[in-house]
Amino acid sequence: MGPLAGVKIVEFAGIGPAPMAAMMLADMGATVIRIDRVAQADLGVPMAQEHEFTKRSRAEIKLDLKRPEAVAAALRLIDTADGLIEGFRPGVMERLGLGPDVCLARNPRLAFGRVTGWGQTGPLAQAAGHDLNYIALTGALHAIGRAGEKPTPPLNLVGDYGGGALYLVTGLLAAIISARTTGRGQVVDAAMVDGVLSLMTPIYAMLAGGRFTGPRGHNQLDSGSYYYEVYECADGEFISIAPIEFKFHAELLRLLEIDPAGLPAQRDHTGWAVWKNKLAALFRTRTRDEWCRKLEGTDVCFAPVLSMQEAHAHPHNQARDAFIEVGNYRQPAPAPRFEGTPSAKPRPPGDVSASEALAAWGLSDAETAALLAWSLCERATDA
DSSP states (O other): OOTTTOOOOEOOOSSSHHHHHHHHHHHOOEEEEEEEOOOOOOOOOOOOOOGGGGGGTSSSEOOOTTHHHHHHHHHHEEEETEEEEEETTTTTTHHTTTSSSHHHHTTTTTTEEEESSSOOSSSSTTTTOOHHHHHHHTTTTHHSSSSSSOOOOOIIIIIIIIIIIHHHHHHHHHHHHEEEEEEEEEEEEEEEEHHHHHTTTHHHHHHHTTOSSHHHTTSTTTTTSTTTTEOOOOOOOOEEEESHHHHHHHHHHHHTTTTTTTTTOOTTTGGHHHHHHHHHHHHHHSSSSHHHHHHSSSTTTTEEEEETTTTGGGGHHHHHHOOEEETOOOOOEOOOOOSSOOOOOOOOTSSSSSSHHHHTOOOHHHHHHHHHHTTTHHHHHHO
16 A cells, blocks of 8 residues: 555665655555664664654564675665665765665666765765754754754754655655666765755745844744744743734734734834733733634634644644554654555554565565575564
């Protein structure tokens, strides 16, 4: 099921954007086999497999890629795969004997997807880093935060997942489509710094046009304006408003029973503090739920600020089945949605066996047995 049914992807286990991209492809129906390393990376406090939601809906084979037989097993899968995902530092796949030259020589139609922080080339290509470092280099981190405060890390959504996973998925699918048209595969160099810069295109456009020129926290979208802001309520909870357009702003004032006469104009930066103080005092007079009853569903561009524990219970999220139960754990549903080729319900991590996934590769029984002989996962399962 799903629009990518029949597409085969080999994923080399990594962290951050690589498994997220593989999850998205699997959610959309691709058959993904994850090749995991024998020695696990140091990621801090380990998580139980059932909690690693981004590993859902695909099989895992654990191979010791320092052994030539295991490399040969991986190459056998790559031979007929549509795409490959890897998130190692530049040169690691080449040293393993699994670089693009080797893989594309065996499978000329392969989309070879590489996701890194700094990219495959450049003076920082071999340096270690994480999401925070990548968004720092692009101007994105500098722009996020309140006036007079240091830049605020936006979780690891912008670099790892926005600039990394989503651009890897986009590039990989584009390369697969191209290969089906031309018969030629290619390498997809998905650098998080490139992806974040691409995401920042509209903000750089604002900078060029004089609409994002103030210090951090003084611009329309960075908490500088009163009409794109979060406000505290009487119960200590928060709401968000974003009536940027004049007509939506007018609707907010109407519902709040505020007469704008004598107050600064909406686009008058010098008057934003006056408005912000006025609205802050007003929103503290009622609870979040009370403001929801008055403003939610109107054209004032309003939403309550929900915690992760609360989000699933909101009527809109419930109506759209935005959260689903997978392996007895509530988690976000696959996105986007497809009317003609709907995605199947995700399966929990570890629920898809290697033997089941390998059926999509069309291997003979002997080939499957030989490949699984090098899978430490299968050995442990059999034991």
